Amino acid sequence: MIHTDLIVSADLVLTQNDSRELIENGAVAVSNGVLQAVGKADEIRSTYTAGRDIALTRSLLMPGLINAHTHMPMTLLRGKADDLPLMTWLTEHIFPLEAKLTPHMLQVGTRLACAEMLRTGTTAFNDMYLNEPQVYRTVDECGMRAMVGEGLSCYPTLGCSDPALALEVIGAQADELAGNRRIKYCVAPHSVYTTNEETLAKCADFAQKRGLPLHIHLAESKTETAQSLKMHGARPVEVCRRQGVLGPSTTAAHCVDLTDAEMDILAETRTVVAHNPRSNMKLASGAAPVDALLKKGARLGLGTDGASSNNSLNMFAEMSACALMHKLVNAEATSLPAQTVLDMATLGGAEALHWPGLGRLVPGSPADFIALDLGAPNMQPMYEAASHLAYAASGHEVSLTVVDGQVLYENGSFSSIDYPGLLEEVREIQDWMRRQ
Secondary structure, eight states: OEEEEEEEEEEEEEOOOTTOOEEEEEEEEEETTEEEEEEEHHHHHHHEEEEEEEEOSSEEEEEOEEEEEEOGGGGGGTTTSOSOOHHHIIIIIIHHHHTTOOHHHHHHHHHHHHHHHHHTTEEEEEEEESSHHHHHHHHHHHTOEEEEEEEEOSSOOSSOSOGGGHHHHHHHHHHHHTTOSSEEEOBEEOOSSSSOHHHHHHHHHHHHHHTOOEEEEESOOHHHHHHHHHHHSSOHHHHHHHTTOOSTTEEEEEOOSOOHHHHHHHHHHTOEEEEOHHHHHHTTOOOOOHHHHHHTTOEEEEOOOOTTTTSOOOHHHHHHHHHHHHHHHHTOTTSSOHHHHHHHHTHHHHHHTTOTTTTSOOTTSBOOEEEEETTSGGGOSOSOHHHIIIIIOOSTTEEEEEETTEEEEETTEESSOOHHHHHHHHHHHHHHHHTO
16 A cells, blocks of 8 residues: 555546546545545555545535636725726725735735635635735745746835836845745736836846746736837737747736737737636726637636735636626627636646646646535536536635645635634724725
8 A cells, every 4th residue: 555645535526637537436645745646536545545534525626726817915905996997996096005005914915815715716826916025925824826926117116115126126036935846936027007118128038037937917908008009109919029028938917908910929929818807897997808819729827816806816706707708798608618717717727827737636746626515505416517617616615625735724724824813913904994
């Protein structure tokens, strides 16, 4: 018998492997944060023993969902400035509030985001924010997996008081995370409207020399396009193309206002698009041309954006919104079928984090997975697993969340987060926010 750290079995194991195999009465075996075996439960238990063996009933085991674009501490701004257009919301409400956030607030907001994601089945995410060390150190304590980057602009921010020193700041942050098995660093210029072309070119060059991915907001709205034309004399995608920002190691969030030629550029450069349907709908930014991008062979992940523009970090809600939104926009019921949306939330998320092996349950992959309670009324009867995950599940059926082989959430309890204590800290910040 081979000893492992953890065995988990369930009625169904949805692997998201190349053949999208669904295993009945399946199980996974985990050692040192890596999946050692995926298969029939009886076969795995006849080969492996474990320090802990969890036999789930009426449950489905699947890869953890991956949030392709978010801003973790913005949980503290959830509901603070709603029902406003993007630029009004951002420049008149969000930016001024963010300038007042303390390091402690950033830590609390990040911890709250981790709790929300773990509770609703997200195991990894792509974050861009300010004073990012407060984010990634908290994420490390919570045990989650992430790609993180300091949001760079051409004006002073919480994380970089002197924009001229921005590359030194991100270089030091990248060095701090070197060798971390759960958290990787990326270069994150905020957007074409908060930077200039020289900064974008320097970011692209720095990312290439350091072998780091790049993460940017791109073509989020027609307003952004108008600003880009005024500032740079070109549309956002063209600005990024000519400064070397686009490419297979780049994740571009939103990509709503695109021409056909720009979609070709994104597909040809292998840039990963992080689609954020709920945020785009709430801010009336528009609907990204996801069907057209997929037909052109573009790579797509699915993200929530920040909790102040969504107002949720629940990737099950995002899957449902994604599928329904595009059926309506395209007036075509076959648009974005359930399996495609599930792929975006798992395999596409792995591409958005530039992290091979994530988003699937196969031997050798990181042990990041979740279990859903199939006994919930909304999960019965179940004929097609992908359909239920996209249309029926709410995320609150999640009963188990495992990251890097560690059980971080189980039946209402968090192992790495003092949730009652966290709620008290959130209440204090809420009182402060109300006075702003």
